[in-house]
Amino acid sequence: MDRERLTSKPELPGNAPSATGTAGLDQILGGGFTRNRLYLIEGDPGAGKTTLALCYLLQGAKQGERGMYVTLSETREEINAVAESHGWSLDPIHVVELVASEENLTPDSQYTMYHPSETELGETTRAVLEQVERFKPTRVVFDSLSELRLLAQNPLRYRRQILALKQFFAGRNCTVLLLDDRTSEESDLQVRSIAHGVLTLEQLSPEYGAERRRLRVVKMRGKAYKGGYHDFTIVRGGLDVFPRLVAADHHQAFARDQVTSGVGPLDRLLGGGLDRGTSTLIMGPAGSGKSSVAVQYACAAAARGERAALFAFDESRGTLLTRSAAMGMDLQSQIDAGRIVVQQIDPAELSPGEFVHAVRRQVETCDCRLVIIDSLNGYMNAMPEEKFLSIQLHELLTYLGQKGVTTILVVAQHGLVGGTMQSPVDVSYLADSVILTRYFEYKGRVKKAISVVKKRSGSHEETIRELRLDTGGIRVGEPLEALHGVLTGVPRFDRDAGAQGPERQ
Numbered sequence: 001m002d003r004e005r006l007t008s009k010p011e012l013p014g015n016a017p018s019a020t021g022t023a024g025l026d027q028i029l030g031g032g033f034t035r036n037r038l039y040l041i042e043g044d045p046g047a048g049k050t051t052l053a054l055c056y057l058l059q060g061a062k063q064g065e066r067g068m069y070v071t072l073s074e075t076r077e078e079i080n081a082v083a084e085s086h087g088w089s090l091d092p093i094h095v096v097e098l099v100a101s102e103e104n105l106t107p108d109s110q111y112t113m114y115h116p117s118e119t120e121l122g123e124t125t126r127a128v129l130e131q132v133e134r135f136k137p138t139r140v141v142f143d144s145l146s147e148l149r150l151l152a153q154n155p156l157r158y159r160r161q162i163l164a165l166k167q168f169f170a171g172r173n174c175t176v177l178l179l180d181d182r183t184s185e186e187s188d189l190q191v192r193s194i195a196h197g198v199l200t201l202e203q204l205s206p207e208y209g210a211e212r213r214r215l216r217v218v219k220m221r222g223k224a225y226k227g228g229y230h231d232f233t234i235v236r237g238g239l240d241v242f243p244r245l246v247a248a249d250h251h252q253a254f255a256r257d258q259v260t261s262g263v264g265p266l267d268r269l270l271g272g273g274l275d276r277g278t279s280t281l282i283m284g285p286a287g288s289g290k291s292s293v294a295v296q297y298a299c300a301a302a303a304r305g306e307r308a309a310l311f312a313f314d315e316s317r318g319t320l321l322t323r324s325a326a327m328g329m330d331l332q333s334q335i336d337a338g339r340i341v342v343q344q345i346d347p348a349e350l351s352p353g354e355f356v357h358a359v360r361r362q363v364e365t366c367d368c369r370l371v372i373i374d375s376l377n378g379y380m381n382a383m384p385e386e387k388f389l390s391i392q393l394h395e396l397l398t399y400l401g402q403k404g405v406t407t408i409l410v411v412a413q414h415g416l417v418g419g420t421m422q423s424p425v426d427v428s429y430l431a432d433s434v435i436l437t438r439y440f441e442y443k444g445r446v447k448k449a450i451s452v453v454k455k456r457s458g459s460h461e462e463t464i465r466e467l468r469l470d471t472g473g474i475r476v477g478e479p480l481e482a483l484h485g486v487l488t489g490v491p492r493f494d495r496d497a498g499a500q501g502p503e504r505q
Contacts, residue, residue: 005312011314011328016031016035017029017031017032017033017035018032018033018034018035018036018056018060018139018175019031019032019059019063020032020052020055020056020059021055021056021058021059022034022052022055022238022239022240022241022388023239023241024230024232024239024240024241024242024243024439025052025215025232025239026245027226027241028217028225028226028241028243029217029220029223029225030223030224030225033175034196034197034221034222034223035173035175035195035219036169036170036173036174036175036176036251037175037176037196037197038165038166038169038178038192038194038195038196039175039176039177039178039195039196039197039198039199039264040145040178040180040192040195040197040198040199040397041053041177041178041179041180041201042179042181042182042198042199042200042201043178043180043181043182043200043202043203043212043215043306044181044182044201044202044203045181046203047172047177047200047201047202047203047213048144048201048203048213048232048234048239049144049152049181050082050143050179051082051086051234051238051239052201052239052502053069053141053143053177054082054083054088054090054093054141054180054184055238055239056139056141056177057093057139057141057417058088058092058093060077060242061092061093061148062139064079064503065137065138065139066094066103066135066136066137066138066139067092067093067094067138067139067140067141068093068132068135068138068139068140068141069093069095069096069097069140069145070084070096070098070128070131070140070141070267071095071096071097071145072124072143072144072148073143073144073146073181074143074144074187075097075118076095077203078101079095080095081167083234086236086237086238087236087237088231089093089126089155092129092387093165094135094137094462096123096127096128096131098128099251104408104494108330119170121411123310124147124148124310125161125164125165127149128142129168130333130335132168132169132172132174133153134202136172136331138173138175139174139175139176139177140169140174140175140176140177141176141177141179142176142177142178142179143167143179143182143189143473144179144180145162145178145179145180145181146180146181148161148162152177152332153247155190158303158489159191159194160191162178162190162191162194163194164176166194168239169356178195180192182396183322184202191217192219195219195220196216196222197217197219197220197221197501198217198220199215199216199217199253200215200216200218201213201214201215202215202216204476205367206328208348209347209348210348210349212231212351213231213233213234213351214229214230214231214351214353215230215241216228216229216230220429226244226246226412228244228245230242230243230244231243231352231353231354233351233354233355240354242351242353242354242356242357243352243353245356245360245392245395245396245399246395247395247396247399247402248402249400250399250402251402252402252403252404252467252486254276254277254341254403255276255404256275256276256277256403257275257276258273258274258275258276259273259274259275259276259297259301259370259406260272260273260274260298260300261273261274261293261296261297261300261301261325261474262300262303263296263473263474263475263476265465265476265477265478266293266296266450266474266476268461269450269451269452269461269463269476270433270435270452270455270461271455271458271459271461271462272458274297274406274408274433275370275406275432275457275458276404277400277402277403277406278406278407278432278433278456278457279397279400279402279406279407279408279409279431279433280406280407280408280409280429280431280432280433280435281409281411281427281428281431281434281435282294282408282409282410282411282435283411283413283428283434283435283436284412284413284436284437284438285412285413285414285437285438285439286416287447288372288413288437288438288439288467289354289437289448289450289467289469289474290375290411290412290437291315291320291374291375291410292324292327292469292474293435293437293450293467293474294310294322294372294374294408294410295302295310295320295324295329295372296329296473297332297370297372297406297408298310298334298340298370298372299324299329299331299334299340301339301369301370302334302337302339302340305339306339306370307338307339307341307362307366307367307369307370308339308340308341308367308368308369308370308371308372309340309343309359309363309366309368309370309371310341310342310343310372310374311342311343311345311355311358311359311371311372311373311374312342312343312344312345312346312374313373313374313377313378313379313381314375314376314377314378314412315348315369315374316344317342317344320342321342327469327470327471327472327473327474328471328472328473329473341362341366341368343358343362345378347378347381352389352392354377356392356396359371359396359400360399362403363400363403363405364403364462368405369404369405369406369410370405370406370407371400371405371406371407371408372407372408372409372410373408373409373410374410375409375410375412376409376410376411376427377411377412377473378411379393380403390430392425392428393430393465395430397430401432409427409431411427428454431453431454432454432455432456432457433438433452433454433456433457433460433476434452434453434454434455435450435451435452435453436450436451436452436453436487437449437450437467438450438451438486439489440483440486440487440488440489440491441489441490441491442483442491447466447468448467448468448469449464449465449466449467449480449486449487450464450465450466450467451464451465451487461479463477463479463480463481464479464480464483464486464487465477465479465480466478466480482494
């Protein structure tokens with residue numbers, strides 16, 4: 001390494017944030033870390049601290065900033081192995097390996113750390129600061145604080161060590177990340193109070209499925225940030241962070257026209273169609289035609305030249321394509337043309353934040369104007385241990401509405417026939433429109449019925465119509481005016497009504 005590289009420093013904008021190398025995290029932090037400050041990154045082992053730190057240093061290297069990784073707990077080979085698993089090379093980063101000796105960890109050790117001008121630093125700390133003076137980095141990572149905590153022996157000395165580090169780096173135009181694996185018995189509020197900002201990374205283990213990770217900005221002095229928990233995953237190449245959705249940040253003007261299905265009687269049942277920017281809930285027992293109606297709207301949107309996205313939690317992609325083709329819906333050609341996207345969701349591998357991010361990507365990147373979630377049963381079952389899913393769903397529907405996206409939610413109710421139908425989740429209050437499908441018995445046959453029980457944005461028919469699914473697609477009959485009690489499953493025929501039964505329609 002030449003002398004010029006060790007002594008010269010790149011010219012950087014004074015107020016530009018220090019980008020983290022992770023787009024989602026930069027969005028949460030308002031562009032990145034404030035420069036020349038000290039930050040605490042805490043989390044249990046395996047939460048992703050090392051990956052986040054390496055992303056940060058490598059991002060700095062791309063911008064011409066020198067980075068230094070000080071490892072007090074892992075060897076250089078272990079750090080290189082982490083980097084290789086992501087396809088990274090640590091050549092642009094100065095790795096300092098300092099493993100504390102047994103002598104430093106004995107109770108008789110007198111390592112005390114004050115400001116360099118006040119007293120002699122401990123052997124380990126002095127070696128680190130000598131490397132800083134020689135290399136003159138712009139970004140520094142300390143991994144991890146548990147070793148310094150052991151050297152300090154007591155909270156007072158430990159706090160003085162951290163204060164001394166902060167003072168040492170204060171005048172050296174250096175942004176410092178302190179990694180803490182939280183191996184101490186209690187949460188270390190000492191370092192939190194000293195640090196300019198604090199990020200907490202968590203790894204959760206559900207009873208079934210893959211582990212979930214999330215992060216939270218506990219503290220960030222002098223700048224706005226997105227609060228709350230944000231889901232993230234560790235992938236090859238770094239972290240995928242999914243900032244928590246705040247619907248109020250996404251207002252967009254759009255034409256409030258109607259979205260039609262291409263099936264005239266169904267559109268008339270809905271008073272002309274679904275209003276753009278609204279959400280519709282299709283409820284009914286299994287097999288009553290809910291998904292078919294939703295797919296019909298997707299095909300009609302594609303025929304108009306719009307893009308639609310269908311997120312399938314319950315049905316496989318192959319089954320969906322086969323069933324749609326049997327009804328005369330050419331879903332495959334619309335998929336091939338890029339007008340319909342079908343994304344099959346693996347319930348055991350998804351976090352709420354990642355799902356919301358997938359929806360947002362289709363809306364903001366692919367300009368989807370129709371989003372179908374089939375079904376909410378799968379969405380809720382995919383994340384049974386997650387709290388506040390209904391609140392997250394409300395935020396998602398509000399966001400989609402403000403972007404002018406029409407949303408269709410499918411919910412399978414428990415039961416098949418009769419008035420004892422129950423929904424596993426009550427989200428009818430969230431939806432702008434509610435479509436109800438039912439089975440009913442008529443002359444020894446099981447038939448299907450469809451009706452609209454709610455539409456906030458306009459008028460709709462109050463009738464109940466027969467729903468038929470065959471090779472010609474979706475067929476909606478005339479109102480069943482001669483039948484009473486259709487929704488109970490066993491209607492009775494009223495001969496005085498002057499109308500025929502469903503088989504004559």
